[in-house]
Amino acid sequence: MTKLSRRQFGMAGLALAGASLAGALPASAQQLKGGRLRVAVLSELANYDPQQLSTVNFHVIKNLYDSLIEYTPEGKPEPSLATEWTITPDKTSVTLKLRSGVTFHSGTPFKADSVLATLQKGADPKRGKNVFATMSIVKDWSAPDDSTVTINFKAPVPERQILDFLQFLIPIDPKGIDTVETVPAGTGPYTLVNRAVGQSLTLKANPKYWREKQPIVQDLVFTVFSEDASASAALESGAVDIVYNGSSRSAVRLKNAGFQVFAGPGPLVQVFRINSTRGPFRNKAFRQAFNHLMDRASILRVGYAGMGKVVALPWAPASPAYDESYNATYAYDLEKAKKLIAASGLSADELKSWKLLVNGSDEASVAISQIVQGSLQKIGIPIELDMRQGAEYVTALLGGDFAATFGAVGNVQKFPSRVATNSIYRTSGNPVLKDPHPHPDYVAAIARVDGASGGAAEVKAAYDNLNKVMVAEAFGIPTNSYDVGLIVASDKIGGVTLDIDNLFVARTIGFK
Amino acid sequence: MTETLARIKGLLRRLLARRGAALGLGFLTLVALAAGFATVLPFDPLSQSVAASLLPPSAENWFGTDELGRDILARVIYGARTSLLTAVGAVIIAALIGVPIGLAAGFYGDWRDSLLMRCIDVLLALPNILFAMALIAVLGRSQGAALIAVGIAGIPGFARIARAQVMALRQLDFVTAVRGFGGSPGYIMFRTILPNALSPLVVQAIVLASIAILLEAALAFLGVGVPPPTPSWGEMLRTGKSYLYEAPTYAVLPGIVLTLTILSLDTIGRALTAILDRDETDASGETIGGRR
Numbered sequence: 001m002t003k004l005s006r007r008q009f010g011m012a013g014l015a016l017a018g019a020s021l022a023g024a025l026p027a028s029a030q031q032l033k034g035g036r037l038r039v040a041v042l043s044e045l046a047n048y049d050p051q052q053l054s055t056v057n058f059h060v061i062k063n064l065y066d067s068l069i070e071y072t073p074e075g076k077p078e079p080s081l082a083t084e085w086t087i088t089p090d091k092t093s094v095t096l097k098l099r100s101g102v103t104f105h106s107g108t109p110f111k112a113d114s115v116l117a118t119l120q121k122g123a124d125p126k127r128g129k130n131v132f133a134t135m136s137i138v139k140d141w142s143a144p145d146d147s148t149v150t151i152n153f154k155a156p157v158p159e160r161q162i163l164d165f166l167q168f169l170i171p172i173d174p175k176g177i178d179t180v181e182t183v184p185a186g187t188g189p190y191t192l193v194n195r196a197v198g199q200s201l202t203l204k205a206n207p208k209y210w211r212e213k214q215p216i217v218q219d220l221v222f223t224v225f226s227e228d229a230s231a232s233a234a235l236e237s238g239a240v241d242i243v244y245n246g247s248s249r250s251a252v253r254l255k256n257a258g259f260q261v262f263a264g265p266g267p268l269v270q271v272f273r274i275n276s277t278r279g280p281f282r283n284k285a286f287r288q289a290f291n292h293l294m295d296r297a298s299i300l301r302v303g304y305a306g307m308g309k310v311v312a313l314p315w316a317p318a319s320p321a322y323d324e325s326y327n328a329t330y331a332y333d334l335e336k337a338k339k340l341i342a343a344s345g346l347s348a349d350e351l352k353s354w355k356l357l358v359n360g361s362d363e364a365s366v367a368i369s370q371i372v373q374g375s376l377q378k379i380g381i382p383i384e385l386d387m388r389q390g391a392e393y394v395t396a397l398l399g400g401d402f403a404a405t406f407g408a409v410g411n412v413q414k415f416p417s418r419v420a421t422n423s424i425y426r427t428s429g430n431p432v433l434k435d436p437h438p439h440p441d442y443v444a445a446i447a448r449v450d451g452a453s454g455g456a457a458e459v460k461a462a463y464d465n466l467n468k469v470m471v472a473e474a475f476g477i478p479t480n481s482y483d484v485g486l487i488v489a490s491d492k493i494g495g496v497t498l499d500i501d502n503l504f505v506a507r508t509i510g511f512k
Numbered sequence: 513m514t515e516t517l518a519r520i521k522g523l524l525r526r527l528l529a530r531r532g533a534a535l536g537l538g539f540l541t542l543v544a545l546a547a548g549f550a551t552v553l554p555f556d557p558l559s560q561s562v563a564a565s566l567l568p569p570s571a572e573n574w575f576g577t578d579e580l581g582r583d584i585l586a587r588v589i590y591g592a593r594t595s596l597l598t599a600v601g602a603v604i605i606a607a608l609i610g611v612p613i614g615l616a617a618g619f620y621g622d623w624r625d626s627l628l629m630r631c632i633d634v635l636l637a638l639p640n641i642l643f644a645m646a647l648i649a650v651l652g653r654s655q656g657a658a659l660i661a662v663g664i665a666g667i668p669g670f671a672r673i674a675r676a677q678v679m680a681l682r683q684l685d686f687v688t689a690v691r692g693f694g695g696s697p698g699y700i701m702f703r704t705i706l707p708n709a710l711s712p713l714v715v716q717a718i719v720l721a722s723i724a725i726l727l728e729a730a731l732a733f734l735g736v737g738v739p740p741p742t743p744s745w746g747e748m749l750r751t752g753k754s755y756l757y758e759a760p761t762y763a764v765l766p767g768i769v770l771t772l773t774i775l776s777l778d779t780i781g782r783a784l785t786a787i788l789d790r791d792e793t794d795a796s797g798e799t800i801g802g803r804r
Contacts, residue, residue: 227753227754228754229753229754229756249754253757295562297562298560298562301562301565302562302565302579302580360735361735363751363754366740366751367579367580370560370580370740370741371560371562371580373741374558374560374580374741377558384739385739385740385741386739387653387735387739387740389735389736
């Protein structure tokens with residue numbers, strides 16, 4: 001047996017200690033190097049407001065901001081800006097302990113006042129955007145001291161819904177809250193350097209970031225590509241390191257070509273959004289016909305290379321409210337659609353007096369819109385497509401300036417009432433349907449789900465009721481779930497973190 | 513009338529004597545016939561069959577199928593209607609506006625010439641594609657908007673050629689004679705000078721037709737052309753390029769048809785120019801354009 005000298009023993013001890021320390025870090029992060037990360041994105045962001053949780057903003061939110069809590073990809077809550085959260089036994093209140101030593105990009109210390117200001121903004125119907133609907137469960141809030149915030153609810157709230165709510169809350173710098181659409185005001189791992197609208201967005205590492213050894217790469221450059229094929233070609237040629245949120249079809253092809261593909265745990269559901277305050281869509285039977293006009297299998301195949309599932313409700317299969325029987329009940333059936341249209345009593349001119357708004361920058365939307373157009377043509381309703389590009393489309397979508405359009409919804413794997421964070425499903429301050437909400441049964445169904453904190457039977461009855469109301473009111477016709485925020489990366493990239501909502505998280509990414 | 517017909521026949525015969533022009537004329541005739549009689553052909557450009565999407569060329573679908581299972585050949589044929597209609601419409605708009613402007617500018621030659629030609633210069637300074645996109649942004653996406661946009665972009669070409677022709681002809685004896693007999697400016701411009709300036713204008717029409725087809729395709733390729741599902745060669749190129757790996761014929765075959773159409777028009781235009789130039793040279797300055 002070889003005897004170790006004192007020096008050798010000491011070195012071995014240090015090596016062991018180092019190895020155990022290294023073991024505490026993610027394996028991939030151990031060898032990753034910094035540098036300039038070039039990311040191709042397919043959409044121009046709408047603005048920097050983290051409460052505008054639209055798909056077009058998915059690549060920036062988690063890089064400029066932090067949530068109060070995070071979820072692991074498996075859905076387990078973990079601390080972020082809130083280090084602790086205590087839910088009262090009666091589930092009517094939650095108290096948060098805030099992380100100390102965190103500053104906003106402006107240098108302002110992160111304290112309870114920023115959480116209060118963020119809650120205030122979220123509760124404002126004009127400023128709350130996607131967060132506003134979530135705030136409907138909140139009664140009031142207070143800050144006993146700079147590092148503690150207590151949020152009280154109007155009624156007992158299921159624990160999962162409270163956690164979803166905390167994960168959705170992204171503190172904004174109180175000093176910049178009024179200008180947050182144009183100037184980012186977060187605590188995130190990156191700060192804004194430059195934005196060339198429609199072309200690129202350059203961020204640099206936040207030197208005061210609170211997570212140790214993050215972010216790994218110093219410069220983060222997003223280049224906006226109008227074409228999925230161009231973004232793929234840029235990746236293949238080495239002009240970019242990652243393509244974020246490209247098409248499923250390209251991801252399948254690039255994976256076969258040896259690139260890394262990462263699909264997050266939070267799929268989206270594609271929804272045929274109907275503005276029920278306009279033209280023939282005011283007619284309920286006409287809207288209901290669209291439940292049967294959607295050739296969901298074809299839409300999934302053509303639009304998303306078959307990656308996903310057909311759904312007739314806005315839930316991912318993992319959602320507690322998911323009910324597969326609806327897929328068969330509301331399957332593609334032109335005869336049923338024709339009967340409902342006949343029952344609507346609308347004239348032939350009224351039936352075709354609308355245009356289908358299409359995101360011309362999105363190949364999948366163009367293709368699936370033509371499938372719907374083809375189905376309508378088959379039953380004698382010729383309609384035109386209103387093709388709009390980029391920001392012009394986003395403005396129309398978020399402003400409700402359309403009769404009908406395809407648009408994906410998120411939060412479909414979380415607590416069911418979270419669906420109301422999507423603009424078309426908002427219960428108040430709905431930018432499409434406006435106030436007062438034209439579908440009070442839906443608003444009541446969401447409220448019933450929020451209030452169902454009793455036994456399993458009560459909860460299930462609330463979910464069943466919501467599902468029935470959704471297909472009956474038919475202002476949103478879901479067609480399929482699909483992977484959003486697909487990350488296709490070159491083989492030199494490591495440390496990809498999957499976000500529960502499939503947002504792009506750059507802080508752990510580095511070069512091998 | 514008989515004289516005009518005889519001239520056209522003569523011109524056609526001389527065109528066909530040139531191999532390139534004959535081939536071009538043959539191809540264009542084929543495209544025009546297919547487009548003209550598309551509705552009686554057994555092709556449906558809109559019929560979808562997603563189960564049969566992105567099929568390679570076969571006996572059933574000669575050019576294969578697109579992502580929605582539509583027959584690509586049918587869409588190429590109907591796309592020819594879009595392209596040719598845009599070309600003809602654009603040439604008519606450009607000629608109807610550009611030729612009178614050029615005639616008036618060249619005929620009067622004073623401040624009116626300066627004013628009109630500066631306006632034309634402004635139009636000429638605008639890049640065609642940007643001008644067309646701006647106009648479509650105002651008018652909305654439609655075949656009519658594309659046609660008008662391309663037509664307006666073609667005005668300067670006709671105006672400048674018409675002006676140059678008038679300036680060359682207005683001092684000649686036959687024009688002086690008509691003026692001496694009391695011919696009004698309008699009569700002199702449209703009945704005396706214009707018939708003798710037609711040849712270069714015909715060549716310009718052919719050149720503009722090829723530009724119009726290319727511009728329409730470019731607009732569709734950029735996503736601001738004729739909205740789907742109306743078939744358009746440019747739109748097929750735009751969508752087909754995304755499927756180059758799965759179905760290369762989707763983009764390549766419409767691209768070949770588009771290229772051959774432009775090539776045919778250009779070849780005919782060049783041949784016509786050569787034939788008409790020879791006419792002028794042969795006439796030794798005695799006759800320009802033929803008709804007096």
